[in-house]
Amino acid sequence: MTEIAAPRRASIAPRRIPWPIVPFAIMLAVLVAMTVFAPYVAPLDPNQQNLLARLKPPGHVARGVTYLLGSDELGRDVLSRVIYGARVSLSVAFASVVLSGIFGSLLGMVAAFYRGWIEIIIMRIVDIVLSIPAILLAIITVAVVGPSLYTVVIVLAFTRWPRYARVAYGQTLSVANMPYVRLSRFMGAGWPRLLGRHILPNIAGPLIVVATLEFGLMVLFEAGLSFLGLGVQPPTSSWGAMLSVGRNYVATAWWIATFPGLALFLLVLSINLIGDYTRDRLDPRSR
């Protein structure tokens, strides 16, 4: 045994999360938990109508049932609908971020890795897709195949993948010239190994940052599409659809539109702040 102690794995002390992030992280965690456990958390059935308890203010009690956040125009519990609505918002946002993220990152990496005509074709398609207005495409798609959650996910994934493609493209260009990628190539590694083992892990940071920021945007997009009636169809609740209906009653029953709007605001705010924080952590230039 040598006298000199070999360096053990350097302990990477978890850096303390700055205090302004903490409440938002907790809020996001609560929202996600609410989404997952909606049937246990929601006080009432979100689609259960009670025409005798229409447009009741928050805290209203009717026949032993408390409407904590009031009831809507069909006497449904606003709180339960907000909770179930989160399910729609988060799952649509999650699915579209995953789809567009995988698709866009892959194409961006391939474009930068192979260069030449593959690069030209992929990056020009990126330019074309970026010029397509998402809302317009959504209206056309809904007109053709009919409104559904799947349509929303497909439309969002299709219009948003170029953002990942551009980031992946730029990052891959710089990483592909790193000596370790060259060395691996000189050792006979093929493209799946080069892309998967050497390039992807080294460009994952910026892609994760884009994904978190996109996630917030996707929540808003879904709400917007549902607000326009292009997304979730009644009676399924979605924050966007609730805002759309609540708009008609905003003078007499403010709570119908206010609470889903507030939930939307808080969710997007926490995601964006956490996304910013992630970028600060992962981007070596901002350390």
Next chain:
Amino acid sequence: MSRNVLTVEDLKVTIHGQPVVDGVGFHVAEGEILSVVGESGCGKSMTAFAVMGLLPAVARLESGSIRLGDVDLTTLAEKKRRKLRGDDIAMIFQEPVASLNPLMKVGRQIEESLIVHRNLDSAETRRVAIAMLEEVGIPEPALRFEQYPFELSGGMCQRAMIAMALICRPKLLIADEPTTALDVTIQAQILELMKRLRDTTGTTILLITHDMGVVADMADRVAVMYAGRIIEEAPVDAIFTRQEHPYARLLLSTIPRLDGTPKTVLPTIEGTVPDIGEWPAGCRFNPRCPLADRQCVERHPPLAPRADAGAAACWHSDKVGAML
């Protein structure tokens, strides 16, 4: 004479139509260390990339043959050529730290060639990789196997890179300035390691460098390159005692000598290496050469046998000795 592991003949590489390697030919015998020396931009790295079959995208292989044993690499399909890389030919670079993936354990990177080229189970792969780490002189190899590159020093990274290159027991190792980024102590250790591995494994080494100290220490034979051509080639002892090309002569005279008079001005070679595309007609060294005459400007001298061993490309090779 033992057989040649690598034979390069009349190699021509161009970048945007401008030659960067222009008719280079050499051979390396089994177990030999051939050192290719020359200033930056003389085409020595480009020659190495051509041998690996991985020229930069802007460069083009115009002509020439590169044979590994009896296999002509230039006509080999890319798929077959890729199988040779890391298995029969391996390369190490001058940036040891940047040459390791920062997000991958050192051991995993050393195993990589084995995974690509050999079909071993994971326990066996790991055992071979740890043995290789030990062979290149890394203490506590099993511990280092699990570490990340940032936990290793520069010298240790270079050892790890040598382990990566040698794990499949390649016939030929190309070392492109392997010690340039290291301090002299580590440099000596790495050179010692490479020599030892050559002796134990019989690996042939093509050593690219601009450091004459490294050449004197390591090489069996030396090829001096200038502006895309080999201008003199000879066994290491022969070239250090006598040069038949003025560039080689001047290059070696610029090295300070321990037995020289202190505080004398070191000789220099006037002018700079001509840029690619601005190579002069005739002998490319003629604008800087004290011996140049009309013949040198008009016709390029062929590589002719030296008086003892090797070859030199100069019209006035008999006058070089008396030049300084």
